[in-house]
Amino acid sequence: MELTINGKVHQVDVDDDTPLLWALRDELKMTGTKFGCGAGLCGACTIHINGNPARACLTPIAAAKGAKITTIEGLSDTGDHPLQQAWVKHNVPQCGYCQSGQLMSAAALLANNPTPSEKEIDSAMSGNLCRCGTYPRIKAAIQDAVQYYNASEQQEKQGGE
Amino acid sequence: MTDNTNAISLVDRRRFLKLAGVSSSGLILGATLPNFQPAWADIAGTAAKDKSAAPLNLFVSIAKDNTVSIVCHRSEMGQGIRTGLPQVVADELEADWDLVEVVQGLGDKRYGNQNTDGSRSIRNFYTTMRTMGASARTMLEQAAAQLWSVPASECQARKHRVHHSASSRSASFGELAELAATQKVPAEDTLVLKTPANFNYIGKPVATYDTPAIVQGKGVFGQDVILEDMLIASIERAPVLGSKVASVDDSAARKISGVVAIENMDGGIEPPLFHPLAGVAVLATNTWAAMKARKALNIQWTDTSHASHDSAPFIETLKQRVQQPGKVVTKYGDVASSLASAANKHSATYSVPYLAHASMEPPSATAVVKDDHCEIWACVQVPQATQQHVANALGLTPEQIKVNVTLLGGGFGRKSKPDFAVEAALLAKKMQRPVKVVWSREDDIRHDYFHAAAASHFEAAMDDDGQVTGWQQRTAFPTISGTFANGVEHPSNGELSLGFADIPFDIAHRQCETAPAEYEARIGWLRSVSNIQNAFGVCSFADELAHLRNRKPDEFLLELIGEDRHIDPNQGNFEYGNHGASLKDFPLDTARLKQVLAATAEKADLSQKGDHVQKAGEGWGIAVHRSFLSYVGIATKVAVENGRVAIKEMHCVADVGLAVNPDRVESQMEGSMVFGLSLALMGGINMEKGAVTNSNFHDYPLLRMQQSPKMSVTLMGTEHAPAGVGEPGVPPVAPSITNAIFAACGERIRDLPVNKHLQLA
Numbered sequence: 001m002e003l004t005i006n007g008k009v010h011q012v013d014v015d016d017d018t019p020l021l022w023a024l025r026d027e028l029k030m031t032g033t034k035f036g037c038g039a040g041l042c043g044a045c046t047i048h049i050n051g052n053p054a055r056a057c058l059t060p061i062a063a064a065k066g067a068k069i070t071t072i073e074g075l076s077d078t079g080d081h082p083l084q085q086a087w088v089k090h091n092v093p094q095c096g097y098c099q100s101g102q103l104m105s106a107a108a109l110l111a112n113n114p115t116p117s118e119k120e121i122d123s124a125m126s127g128n129l130c131r132c133g134t135y136p137r138i139k140a141a142i143q144d145a146v147q148y149y150n151a152s153e154q155q156e157k158q159g160g161e
Numbered sequence: 162m163t164d165n166t167n168a169i170s171l172v173d174r175r176r177f178l179k180l181a182g183v184s185s186s187g188l189i190l191g192a193t194l195p196n197f198q199p200a201w202a203d204i205a206g207t208a209a210k211d212k213s214a215a216p217l218n219l220f221v222s223i224a225k226d227n228t229v230s231i232v233c234h235r236s237e238m239g240q241g242i243r244t245g246l247p248q249v250v251a252d253e254l255e256a257d258w259d260l261v262e263v264v265q266g267l268g269d270k271r272y273g274n275q276n277t278d279g280s281r282s283i284r285n286f287y288t289t290m291r292t293m294g295a296s297a298r299t300m301l302e303q304a305a306a307q308l309w310s311v312p313a314s315e316c317q318a319r320k321h322r323v324h325h326s327a328s329s330r331s332a333s334f335g336e337l338a339e340l341a342a343t344q345k346v347p348a349e350d351t352l353v354l355k356t357p358a359n360f361n362y363i364g365k366p367v368a369t370y371d372t373p374a375i376v377q378g379k380g381v382f383g384q385d386v387i388l389e390d391m392l393i394a395s396i397e398r399a400p401v402l403g404s405k406v407a408s409v410d411d412s413a414a415r416k417i418s419g420v421v422a423i424e425n426m427d428g429g430i431e432p433p434l435f436h437p438l439a440g441v442a443v444l445a446t447n448t449w450a451a452m453k454a455r456k457a458l459n460i461q462w463t464d465t466s467h468a469s470h471d472s473a474p475f476i477e478t479l480k481q482r483v484q485q486p487g488k489v490v491t492k493y494g495d496v497a498s499s500l501a502s503a504a505n506k507h508s509a510t511y512s513v514p515y516l517a518h519a520s521m522e523p524p525s526a527t528a529v530v531k532d533d534h535c536e537i538w539a540c541v542q543v544p545q546a547t548q549q550h551v552a553n554a555l556g557l558t559p560e561q562i563k564v565n566v567t568l569l570g571g572g573f574g575r576k577s578k579p580d581f582a583v584e585a586a587l588l589a590k591k592m593q594r595p596v597k598v599v600w601s602r603e604d605d606i607r608h609d610y611f612h613a614a615a616a617s618h619f620e621a622a623m624d625d626d627g628q629v630t631g632w633q634q635r636t637a638f639p640t641i642s643g644t645f646a647n648g649v650e651h652p653s654n655g656e657l658s659l660g661f662a663d664i665p666f667d668i669a670h671r672q673c674e675t676a677p678a679e680y681e682a683r684i685g686w687l688r689s690v691s692n693i694q695n696a697f698g699v700c701s702f703a704d705e706l707a708h709l710r711n712r713k714p715d716e717f718l719l720e721l722i723g724e725d726r727h728i729d730p731n732q733g734n735f736e737y738g739n740h741g742a743s744l745k746d747f748p749l750d751t752a753r754l755k756q757v758l759a760a761t762a763e764k765a766d767l768s769q770k771g772d773h774v775q776k777a778g779e780g781w782g783i784a785v786h787r788s789f790l791s792y793v794g795i796a797t798k799v800a801v802e803n804g805r806v807a808i809k810e811m812h813c814v815a816d817v818g819l820a821v822n823p824d825r826v827e828s829q830m831e832g833s834m835v836f837g838l839s840l841a842l843m844g845g846i847n848m849e850k851g852a853v854t855n856s857n858f859h860d861y862p863l864l865r866m867q868q869s870p871k872m873s874v875t876l877m878g879t880e881h882a883p884a885g886v887g888e889p890g891v892p893p894v895a896p897s898i899t900n901a902i903f904a905a906c907g908e909r910i911r912d913l914p915v916n917k918h919l920q921l922a
Contacts, residue, residue: 032378072378095239097570133835
């Protein structure tokens, strides 16, 4: 089967019911997407399918056929997505295991809503568990990235005038 | 710091090494270690880039390109140790942090203790790391002196170069490395450590080393190890302790494509130690096939004596037992008379359920066994114990087992038990192929080494003035000792040293006792261990007394603690552990405890308001606790409305001594608050017929972002020696919450978790 991941077409030879998570991790050796619960309860495996956040552990590859899949490896070329920069600035990760999923959920949120309220951040991030307890910093980093987004948008507008 | 203090800390280090059973020459500065192999050489590219890098000592190698490779010999599980320890070395070395590469140490007893537990990496290795850095720096200066034919005393290392100011010459560390490695290793007592005023990195919030990799998904955890030709194992394990496989029908499982083999795992051993549990392993070419086929297994298990264990009635039994006279642990004065003659008395019984670690990364280990050699890649907190236990299982020696420690996706004590690495080694030997054992979330929650379910009981005698004159406390919980020996039913001194026999109250008549508790499931260390139930009981009961006497909780606590003094819990005829440190170096100092308490109370705004109740339905609670040689206070504000409780604010005040990396100390305290919130509000493992009924995050929930309150962390006491950080933030969290709930609505929650009594908003 053909899968389009981070702009590249990959061939995988697995059963149709195989969750995308295991196709990514076992077949394509893309281990940035993590296995946390296998039941859509923790968000560690969050990826984007056509720009929307999805749990790779519950997405059979058959359902991902023809879709545009983005994983943490494809969030940016060099780790400079505004959220990645904000994560570094706020020193967000502790163990780091859940952070791929946190970043992907946050990125989907900002892509669809560049000015989320605190409530909207809570809601968008409520599916992503962090046992280390980095929630306060994740929230601060998202809010920081929001400002960055808006500032650069403002600049673009001004530049255009 | 004066030279004198430095000399003292060097003496202390030798004493520590002696205590740890490592001779000073074992952890040498010196030995140039021709066979030194940086860890991870094979998989992650984090080994010294330049293989010809010159080793200056066990922890420091320098390459010609100026890269300084520093070994971190402790496991990284989110506490930031791969930054904290190397930043200490780099500081003493005068290295430029931007040119430092952190190399993960293999399991190797030359490093000394590698058990990353007990909140002790910094407190036990701070001086060692400084010594390693200073030794390497001195060797670089000696090399420069030789090169320029000048006295070494005129050569000075500064920011990755050695300078000779008289002749205005300088050379980079890289240029000097090879010559430095040939220098005589300086005697330890000749080393001059830097004065704190000259620290470049110690005490500074150096950015976490692994963060850039982690935000790109490039961190390599135990679950992420991939070897050529590797099989994945998913194991169905015995649901009840001691049970073995009676029979298995694997005909359906074998039909699933990708399945290569199905193997029985021996087990059912008691005491359980770190042995694998009995089970049936499905080995497949991919994880999904292994998991699917495992579900198709039909296994019958042998019966065991633990199959009648039900945790809910067990906790009720423990609560009954702690209300009866028990085995005396400590005794001050005559508590029986003081209770008999008291004008007022109060008593209460508390309980905490079994808890699971639930680190975000379920355990995983990968092994290759070839002839008389085994190599392991695993997210373990204990690489040397892993060597030992894998060696025992394979009939090899620990030196024949190479253990590569990956990043740990959380540990919290679960990954101190290398049972999963033993599973991988046994299967790899059987298959003669690399095998990765992948634990699922269900495996992790059902087959944990649980935090013990516990009950505790308190009785206080008070005189007419409201002074507490007598204090009786009793506890019962299955001891971790039961993991290592059969038939142990009372807690060890180690467990009782965690906030039970060392309560810091100045009460003339005081007695601590234990009651028996059967060992029915694997029990292990969970972040802060029995401090959890001990602090919950002590801080709740003190709060109950305060309210009973109509006193502000913080003022009442200050009175209970009494005068500034150093407490010696050994005086109660008890052998006190003090977290492995001496009371001389790390006294139980009531002045520090009271300072933390006062600062916490200020955060809670208790003192200004003159009333702990702010407005109807809102309340503040506080708790303060010393553990792992650190003092932590938590102030929590809750709102209770229509029987639903919301956590509004939480503040942490921590005296952990010198914070080597204050940002990571703060993050550990933030994490401790979240960890404590999870266990207090919603934590609880339930067992029926000896088997865990929880399975995943829907029935073993953890705190989520929208439930996480606004929080702050304040550090104090940084003039003291560094103490524990990873765990001491947890114990006071639960009682601060339940105390706040009482203040808000008058409901006293004595049995955790909170959501058994009130809904969570």
